[in-house]
Amino acid sequence: MRDNGVVSETPPPALAAAVDLARAAAVETAGDAAVVGEHLAAVSDDTGDPARGEVLTHSFASTLPGYVGWYWAVTIARATGEETVTVDEVVLLPGERALLAPAWVPWHERLRPGDLSVGDVLPSTEDDPRLVPTYTVDDDAADDPEARVVAREIGLGRERVMSHEGRSDALARWNDGDFGPRSPMARQAPGPCGTCGFFLPLAGTLRAALGACGNAYAPADGRVVTVDYGCGAHSQASLVAQDTTEVVNTARYDTADFDLL
Numbered sequence: 001m002r003d004n005g006v007v008s009e010t011p012p013p014a015l016a017a018a019v020d021l022a023r024a025a026a027v028e029t030a031g032d033a034a035v036v037g038e039h040l041a042a043v044s045d046d047t048g049d050p051a052r053g054e055v056l057t058h059s060f061a062s063t064l065p066g067y068v069g070w071y072w073a074v075t076i077a078r079a080t081g082e083e084t085v086t087v088d089e090v091v092l093l094p095g096e097r098a099l100l101a102p103a104w105v106p107w108h109e110r111l112r113p114g115d116l117s118v119g120d121v122l123p124s125t126e127d128d129p130r131l132v133p134t135y136t137v138d139d140d141a142a143d144d145p146e147a148r149v150v151a152r153e154i155g156l157g158r159e160r161v162m163s164h165e166g167r168s169d170a171l172a173r174w175n176d177g178d179f180g181p182r183s184p185m186a187r188q189a190p191g192p193c194g195t196c197g198f199f200l201p202l203a204g205t206l207r208a209a210l211g212a213c214g215n216a217y218a219p220a221d222g223r224v225v226t227v228d229y230g231c232g233a234h235s236q237a238s239l240v241a242q243d244t245t246e247v248v249n250t251a252r253y254d255t256a257d258f259d260l261l
């Protein structure tokens with residue numbers, strides 16, 4: 001019941017008998033005698049410190065609405081050589097069968113894709129592993145307005161960019177998603193996006209693995225697709241059909257080991 005002492009198997013008689021004192025303290029704290037129930041136990045702490053004297057905790061069932069399984073813990077004490085028993089503290093604690101709220105989780109760990117609504121603001125944390133600082137926030141450049149202007153003009157003005165981990169996560173997510181090579185659409189496609197005239201490759205290190213679909217008739221129009229995704233609106237679909245009736249249903253690009261650096 002207490003973690004700052006050793007539970008004694010032989011409670012001090014004076015403290016063990018002070019049930020009424022402990023109950024009165026619990027009632028005073030609760031503000032209502034009706035919510036302090038039956039006496040449950042008396043557990044003493046052998047502090048091993050003669051100067052602290054004797055310490056014991058009485059517990060009473062809680063009948064507070066909404067606190068099923070909780071109990072009032074009233075710790076009382078008596079100094080060495082003294083007759084007077086005093087009340088140390090009164091707390092309401094959860095018992096073994098208490099109904100407890102789930103552990104608190106920070107909001108940024110609770111959020112799930114799709115939770116963001118119009119008008120919501122979702123700031124990334126300073127230690128977001130998906131982002132890394134660029135050179136513009138180092139000690140010299142961060143305070144230099146001219147360096148910031150120049151960096152912005154040549155396209156390096158962002159203070160943070162996606163980290164290797166962030167890009168790897170995005171690639172894996174999109175690879176496993178509706179516009180990746182294992183989707184039903186891709187399995188029945190006449191050809192992969194990488195050979196399609198409507199495929200718009202991304203800039204940067206993911207260029208060889210990802211792009212956007214620019215075909216208004218394709219389900220992926222305006223979406224990021226992997227080079228080995230594909231759909232029936234492939235620009236060469238009719239040409240492929242003339243050459244062969246074989247359905248292309250295997251991945252032609254291996255994005256799993258793609259080097260992001």
Ligand code: SF4
Pocket residue numbers: 191192193196197198199200212213214215218220221225229230231232233234235
């Ligand atoms: S039209 Fe189909 S195959 Fe072509 S880029 Fe778009 S999704 Fe890929």
